[in-house]
Every structure is written in C-alpha cells, then in structure tokens.
Amino acid sequence: MTQTEVQPTVSAHAHHAPPERKWWHYFTFNTDHKVIAIQYLVTSFIFYLIGGVMASAMRTELATPNSDFVSPETYNNLLTLHGTIMIFLWIIPAGAGLANFLIPLMIGARDMAFPKMNALAFWMIPPAGIMLALSLLVDAPQAGWTSYPPLSLMTGKVGEGIWIFSLLISGTSSILGALNFLVTLLKMRVPSMGLNSMPLFCWSMLATSALVLIGTPVLAGALILLAFDLLAGTAFFNPSGGGDPIVYQHMFWFYSHPAVYIMVLPLFGAISEILPVHARKPIFGYRAIAYSSLAIAFLGLIVWAHHMFTSGTPAWLRMFFMITTMVIAVPTGIKVFSWLGTLWGGKIALNSAMLFAVGFIAVFVIGGISGVMVAAVPFDIHVHDTYFIVAHLHYVLFGGSVFGIYAALYHWFPKMTGRMMNEPLGITHFILTFIGMNLTFMPMHVLGLQGMNRRVALYDPQFTTLNQVCTVGAYLLAISTVPFLFNAIWSWSKGRKAGDNPWKALTFEWLTTSPPAIENFEVLPVLTWGPYDYGVEHLSEGEEPPLTSPELQPNTSVAS
C-alpha cells in the first residue's frame, strides 16, 4: 500500500474561536457537509420507517389468502409506495448521507466541492418524499415501483403524476449529489493522497457517482415521456396510440438496474472500511476490491434487460444479457472473498458494527447466489415476477444495503455525534434483524418456485402457511427497529463520550475531533500510512499524528 513519509511541519498557528454547531442548524439550508449528512440520514430513516409501516400492512394483508385487511387498490398503492420509498427515499439518500459525511473527512477536505449545490440536493428530498407519502391520502399511484405502461396510464392520473414528479425531483437530487461526490473525490484530496491510497469507501463512491450520472438522466427521459403520455395524451409508450411499452421498460431498467449497484456499492465501501478496523487486520487485496467496484459499475450498465427476459426481448438479446449478468458475479465474488480473507486470522471484535458487517456478507451472499440463478434465462422464465424474485431482491437490498447502513451507523455514530452507542442494545438489534430478515424472506424463495406470483393482494390458499411465516418475520423486523431507535436517540444525548478515535482506526476521519469541528481539520492531515495498515510496525508514533499547516502544505509536503 502506498505510504508517503513526510516530515511533520510544526504548526504554531493562531486559532480563531471555532463557531459552534447549534441544533437548529439541522433544520436550515446549511452548507456544512456534516450537517447535510445528518439531514440525509435522519430524513431517509424516517422514510424507512414509513416504508416499513407499509410493508407491515402488506404482510398483514398477506397473512390470509383473501383480501380482507385492505382493499386490492390500497394494496397496490402500498406496494408501489413501499418500493419507491425504500429505493428512492431510504437507501439512495442514506448512501448519499454516508458519502456526504465521510468523503470530505476521508480525503482531508474541509467540505464538498460545491457546498450550496450539496444543500440544494438534500432539500429536494423532503418535498419529493412528502408529496409521495401523502399521495396515499388523495390518489396514490398503484402501478408498482416499475410503473409499466399501459397500466400506469390507466390507474389514475393524479397518483401517477405525483409518482413521476416525485421521482424526477429525487432523481435530480441524486444527480447533483453524484456530481458533487465525483468532483470532490477527484479534486479535493490532500496532495499526499493518490487515487490508490484512497480509502475503499471513496473508490466505491467514485463508481456509484459515475453510475448515477450515466443512468439517472435516462430514467428522467423515460419519466418525462411517460408524463406526456399520461397528461398530454401522447403515445410514446401507449400501444393504443401506436406506442411501444417495451421501450419504456428498456429506458426504465437502463437506470434501475444500475440503481441496484447505486444502492449497494456505497455499502460495499462501508463494509471494506469497517471490517479491517474491527478485525485489526489490513484489508485483504486493496486493489482488487477497489477495481472490482469499477468493474461492477461498468458491467452494471450492460445487464438491464435481464429484468425483461419474459417480456418483449428476442432470443439473442436474452442470451447477451444472460452472459453479462453472470459475469458480474466475478467482481462481486472477489469482494466477498477478500472480505473473508480480511476476517481470517484477525482479532475480531464482536460489536454491533462488526456483527452487522459480517451479517451483511452472510445474507448478501445468498442474494448473490440467487442472482446468478435468475440470470440463467431458462430458470428465470419460471421465476420471473414471482416471490422468488421478491426474496432475491430483499436479500440484496435488505441483506445488503440495509445491513450495510446499520453497520455504518454503528461504526460512525461516535464520529458523527461524539458519543458511543449502547452495545447490548445494538447486539439485540442485530439478532432480531438477522432472524427477522431470514424468517421473512427465506420462505419467499419456496413460494416463488412453487408458483406464487408477486404483487398480489389475493393468492392461492395452498400458499397460506409459508406466507404466515413471512408475516411473523416481518413483524419481528418491525420490532427490531425499536431497540435501534431507542439506542440512537438515547445515545445521541446520553451516550458515553467517544473521544476522537474510539476504534483506533487509521483513516483520516478519526484524526479529528468527534464530532468534527465545522471545518473538519484544524490543520489538514498528511498521509503517513495506508488506510488499513493494522499490525504494521511503524505505527508506534501513532499517538501523535503528524500534521502540517494548511498554508504550507501544497509546497512543502513533498513525498519522499
């Protein structure tokens, strides 16, 4: 790993009294990346709870084969909003929140490249989300989060219109955020940090941002055309006017498959940060993990039609997308095996952050295996649009992204708030989540294989038992958030003081105070060791991190 030896230049440097961060700053148009990060994380978690309540309502309905808890229309409203909220208002913004907090700190910058644009990107999320959630009170969309025409053109203009505009706003937010991350990563690293000595989270955000910038405009195009079909009566996608609904599917999935990687890559990065710290061992295969993120991003752009194997997709196209989809298992496998290599032989601390990180690998690998299965066209023809897919996608997005977000929250909570979270509550949270998740989603594999289609409010009574198991699991998942919520709120004000570096980690964010001062670093840090050099001898002087004054840095911090 790259090491840069630099003579510490002493900084005897006048301090101006640092301005204080007040609680009400979090409710304003603030341009501090750390404030924005907390805004993203708290807002997205609220939407997670809303989406979770919807999921619980759906599982309650599905406890019996008949339609008895909510009407089938309401059920379709719920499934549409659940999917849309969890993707566009929980996982994607939560990833943006983590990136906002970590990128400047990890690369030794004082803020993002475009702070005002950063704040603007965040403030687009609440209106988009509130509009979408409140649509339930007027006329909610009910064509699924995929919103395929012609159904989406026939189920109510108001709800569908709200859905389209909500997504356009949150998509724009996502583009602005990605632009900011990309420029920050490429232009604002401390001079001593080359690309190959960036923490792996930065690599994964580089790949994520590229995907957002390439994919999201295509979704916006599809949504705008759909809005014309819906509101102006054009027929881009409407077959009754000569349009082609399959074109919408292509445009939609051109974004929405990469969106899976947009949702999971930041957490791949977070896991790569968390594992070495709590296993006290360098990450295994830094470059392989870093470059596999780029490989996943590239391949992620050429697999979208695997969502359309049973749709209007001709044979040769099915084969092409089958091969590209399967190949993506290779870089993903590299990551999983490298993480296992990191664990092996380490000194693993079994705290909440580590449990969620290891849980992430354990459940994500199940989603990966079923992912290769559904890539195989003959098998996918059987399971497409069934509960097997519901199981697969939740293993990837819940087992992957949500476990990853929890791991990241437990790991960086001390840095964000200056206080430790309660460990027994965290471990309880993990156990409930792990059991609840597998109980909810594992039986869905069987349901799908046996013949249960997805997105149904009514189903064949032969599937009742397994559905009830899923429902119990879903309730357990709902309960599992209680210890977390309590823990987070209580620890934020009453938790044990964390100190600057409670985990004895080596990346830059742990060199500053907890929570970091408004401009992050009193003096900008200089890279003297790799981000994961655990167990490496030269760390004995680590108590006193070498620092240089920012004024002198560009000229004097010359790498040896």
Add this chain to the structure above:
Amino acid sequence: MLAGILLTLVSIWYGQNHGLMPVEASDDAALVDGLFNSMMTVGTGIFLLVWGVIIISLIRFRRRAGDETDGPPIEGNIPLEIVWTAIPAVIVLVIGVYSFDVYNALGGFDPEAADQPDVVQVAMLPGEEMATPLIDSAIQKPMSAHHHHMALGVGADPETMGNAPDLTVKVMGLQYAWIFTYPESGVVSGELHIPNEKDVKLIIQAQDVLHAFWLPQFRLKQDAIPKQDAELRFTPKRIGEYPIVCAELCGPYHGAMASKLYVESQEDFDRWLQAQMPTPSSSEQPVATTLPENRSAAELLAVHAEQIGVDSTVLEQLHSQHDSQGSGVISLQSNLDRAEPITEYLPST
C-alpha cells in the same frame, strides 16, 4: 480436507433433493429443473463455504479480553486472489453454456416463434374505439409487418422446428381473465384444455395492459403485450389439472387473474371440444365463459375468484368500491366492453 469432502457431498445431495420445484408436467420442465439442480448444487457449496468461513472466523479469531494488539499485517495474496477470480469465472461460464443449451432445447431460438399465424386476430385499430376482429387479411398484413418481426417467447424445440403444431390456441389476457380461442373449431373458453403428448402452440396476446402467462408446472412464462404477439410452444407429458397464473401486475385484481389448464387424453379433449361447440339446434347451450353483455364484472370475476378462495360477495363489494373511485372504472368496465367483440366471432347461433 474432510470439511471439503463433506461440503461437496452435502451440496450434491441437497442440489438433487431440495424438493422445491412443483411437479414437472413436460420434458421441458425437466430440462429447466436439471439446470436449477446444478445451480443449486454450486450455490449450496458456495453458501456453506462462505458461512463456514464466517462462523469459524468469528469463533477462532475473536478478540480475547485484554488483547489490544493487531492481527498479522497480511495485505493480500496474489495466487489466492487469482484462484478466487478464476473459479467463479469458470463456474459462470459453465452455467452460461449449460443455460444456453437448455434454452436452445426448449425452443428459444425458433425463428418461427411469434410469426403471424393464419388465425383471426383481435386487436384495436388505431383510432377506433372498439376492438374489431381483423378477419380481413388486407388489414391484418400491414399490422403484422409492423409489430411481429421479432421472435418473442419460446418456440418449437430444434427437432420439431418448422413442423406445424398439432394444436394452436390463442390466449388473450385482459383484466382479469384469460380467454382461450381455438381457431380451428371457433371454441372460446375461460379455461385451457389441451391433449396430452401433443405439440401445442399458444399465441399470447393482451387486450388492455401487460399480463404474463405463466404455467408453473411447465416452467414456462411469457408476457402478454398489447399488439405484440408472443408464443409458447410445448408438449405436455402428464395428464392433470394445472394452475394458470398471471405474473405481471395488471391492476388491483391481478391476484385473482387465474385460470386452469387441463391436460387430457385425446379422447377427453375431443369430447370437451365437441361439448363447447354450440350446435345450431341448442342455442341456449352456453360457451364456457363467453362474455355476454348482461353479466356484471363481479359475476365474471366470481368464476375466477372462486378458484383461489375469494368470496364472490367480497369481490362484488370491492368491485363497487372500485367503481365508486371514478377513475378506476375505466380499467375494469371499459375492458369488458372491449372484450365483447370476442363473442362476435363465435359461430353465429
């Protein structure tokens, strides 16, 4: 070593004995299951490997109390990394080739698939309010030229490619029913009857929104797309009654959109077909699930709802709620209106 052998044996055993798939009602289904079993074997192996390493690590390499030191500074191992890149690459390559082979054997590459058959087509002409049966070939030709140049679905397997199927049935998906038309006899039915061991070709069409025609026991599925015909061609090998499922969200009652497939002996099939044919003398004999104008939507749905255990009164109630919401009326009622012309090409009684 012992663990490796055990892992392999468990994977192979589970891959063959998972019992997760429904009955195989055709040879094609057996092919798909063979592929699934192989993937299940490999998948079980990877699962056991990863979970095994995790569990061993958490036990063996957990931090002991009071130990504040770091682990060994191992930053990688190039030969090992090459191995765990190469093995998955080989695995997906093999699965890819195997899948390609199965897909070919199913008939996925039949270039004839979805070619316009010489049967009556129902579709809406642009600009017309009502669907019109397009018997006039002059009208039909340009439409097919526009919409059917791509082969969609699963066609004949390589051996029977080019042969005419023994039976062709047109499948029309509409909110929330499947309508089956037997072009040779003119029979229209709400359930699908096919003779056993015969090469059957289904032409999948949609009237209103996207649907997907799924036969779980045959491992076959194809989306029904308005104005874009698709095809499923297969040979049933097992007499019995099978569910037909709609597998593409098509509206609130998507879950109720189901029907039955009956695979029967040739004699039983002929008898059924005969019984469905309205004879000129007995005009009151109803054709199964035709759509007379005086039946309410709920009555129509009740037939299908019953099969999945939904009380028809509940359904009626839901349906009236649905109507009262105004905009929702379009989806159900207008489609029933559009469906009416189907009755027009029954032999006039």
